[in-house]
Amino acid sequence: MRALIYLRVSTDKQAVKGLSIPAQKERCLQYAKEQNYTIDEESDIYVDAGESARTSNRPQFQILWQRCRTDRAVEAVIFYDISRLARNRIDFALVKDDLAKRGIKICSATEGIDSSSSGQLLEGVLSTVAEFFSVQSGEKIRSGMGQKVKDGWWATRAPYGYKNVQERVTTGKTRAWIEVDWVEAKWVIKIFELFATGNYSTKSLAKHLQEKGFPVRKHSRSSGKLHASTIERILRNKFYIGIVNWGGITSEKCNHELFLDTQLFDKVQAILDARLGGASRNRRLFSILKSVSYCECCGSKMTAEEQTTSNGNTIRYLRSLKAKHGERVLCGQKYVHEDVYLQQFDELLKKIELPDSFVEKLRARVKTLFADEQTVYEKARQDILNRIADIKRRKKNLVLQLIDTDKAKQSDVELYESVKADLDSDEQRLTNELTNAESKIAGVVRTIEIAISLAANCHYAFQKAKEPALQALLAQTLFKRLDMRDGQIVRAVLNEPLDYICYNRLKKYPVFDLASSGGPGGTRTRVSAMFPISTNL
Incomplete structure (x- = not known):
């Protein structure tokens, strides 16, 4: 009777615990001899080293399974115990059922399973126990790896550009970092630098780097080809700027050396977001x-979308997705050449762009109005500084009072600690108020100045930005949304505070949907107060 033997270990630790390949092989051969099975040690033994039994997708197991389907001489498959074959009841049942249909028995060399009712019960219990220990082990591993990530360490295989290093310490344990x-790191830098030019998509960059000899990592499922998905995964990986993400856990407490410039990383993220509308998995064409x-x-x-005409020309269209929140919707919107909308967008920018004389008046008004507000803020700031100084004086007196006491009672010490804690809390609160008072007005002025500069130069900047990705970023900066219908931009909504700054200039154009009032607080309300919509500068 012909039988096959399957052996497996998933880690070096299992070998130490007596589950080594030689130990399993010896016990399985002994079982085969006891049961009068014939084994050819050269061709009938299949070994998976370093493979988990949680999945049936193991190289040697798949070869063994395929042989069972084609070799009618095989009558049994022998393994050390059920956990070597599968740690999942469903996988175990599927394997057993498939082999049983072909008249092939599964035999555990150590667990005494047979075809009797008690043997079947034992088999079910053992497969359940194997799955339980597998899940329990997985939970412990995930918990340990999660804590490792929180402490700023990487828990699994190093990202491209880094390598895993191990060292056995005197205690016998292994230290890993x-x-x-x-x-690899030089290639990672090259990927970011080339993509930041705006001249490559992830697909074209993958092709270019493959031609330049990019060293693709080799593993069991590697095709040796550099894919666009690999490029995008590298470009989106915050690990390169010191942020560790793993299993839903994020830590900015990194312990690895950084080699990538943060500004370069941020520029690439902006280009990716502009091309994909913020959706990193979107594979549709850039617009x-x-x-x-x-x-x-x-x-x-x-x-x-792009379509190729009969004469080989490629035409780019914009069309409705005809879907909201993942649900299909009815829509009669037509396909329209992208250039039709771009021409109208260019006209919108011309309408927005403010003349130099108007810009200078705006800046003068900002300076005048904020000079008054600065006086108010300065008074508030000085008041906070005086209150902080008073708290520090009271804390000093409190300490001196305690020192002057010949024999301070425990109740005196406790009272001191309580009062000091209250004073510390008040001091911190006032310090925070001071920081806010100092930065608030500066932030508003900076926001308005940026908005004025954008409005003064938007059309010129759009024309000078040769890279489409930069033009897309400018469009996102200026506009909240553009509503389109059958070749017409029918509604344009500007971002704040541009809508207020440009109100008087744009109110005569129906296409612009301009806000007429702002909510309480914030930059928009301040701008509306400074530049009332009835004011003509």
Whole structure:
């Protein structure tokens, strides 16, 4: 009777615990001899080293399973125990059922399973126990790895550009960490630098780097080809700027050496977001207007598509996605050439762009109005500083009072600690108020100045920005949304505070949906107070 033997270990620790491949092999061969099975040690033994039994997708197990389907001489599959074959009841049942249909028995060399009712009961219990220990082990591993991430360490295989390093310490345990792999790190830097030019998509960059000899990591499922998904995964990985993400846990307490410039990383994220409308998994075509464009008919986002004509020319269209919140919606919106919308967008920018004389008047008004507000804030700031100084004086007197007491009672010490804690809390609160008072007005002025500069140069900047990704960023900065219908931009909503700054200039154009009032507080309310919509500068 012909039988096959399957052996498996998932870690080196299992070998130490007596589950080594040689130990399993010896026991399985002994069982085969006792049961009068014939085993050819050269061709009938299949070994998976370093493979988990949680999945049936193990290389040697798959080969064994395939042989069972084609070799009619095989009558049994022998393994050390059920946990070697599967740690999942469903997988175990599927394997057993498939082999049983072919007349092949499964035999545990150590657990005494047979076809009797008690043997079947034992088999079910053992497969359940194997799954329980597998799940329990997984929970312990995930918990340990999660804590490792919180402490700023990487828990699994190092990202591209780094390498895993291990060292056995005197206690017998293994110390593990990651280091920069400078061979790979140079390629990571090149990926970011090339993508930041705006001249590559992830797909074209993958092709370019493959041609330049990019060293793809080799593993059991590697095809040796550099894919666009790999490029995007590298570009989106915050690990390169010191932020560790794993299993839903995020830690900014990193312990690894950084080699990538943070500003370069941020620029790449901006380009990716502009191209994909903030959706890192979106594989649709890039469009300058896509991230701010909506279908006026159904409210869906707009997307870009390309079609090739009979003479080989490629035409880019914008169309409605015809879907909201994952649900399909009815929409009669037509496909429209992207250039039609871009021409109208160019005209919108011309209408927004403020003349130099108007800009100077705006800046003069900002300076005048904020000079008055600065006086008010300065008084508030000085009041807070005086109150902080008073608290520090009271804390000093409290300490001196305690020192002057010949024999301070426990109740005196407790009272001192209580009063000191209250004073510390008041001091911290006032310090926070001071910080807010100092930064608030500066932040408002800075926001308004940026908005004025954008409005003064938006059309010129759009024309000078040759990279489509930069033009898309400018569109996102200026506009909250553009509603489109059958080749017309029918509604344009500006971001705050541009809507107030440009109100008088744009109110005569129906396409602009301009806010007429602002909510309480914030930059918009301040701007509306400074530049009332009835004011003509």
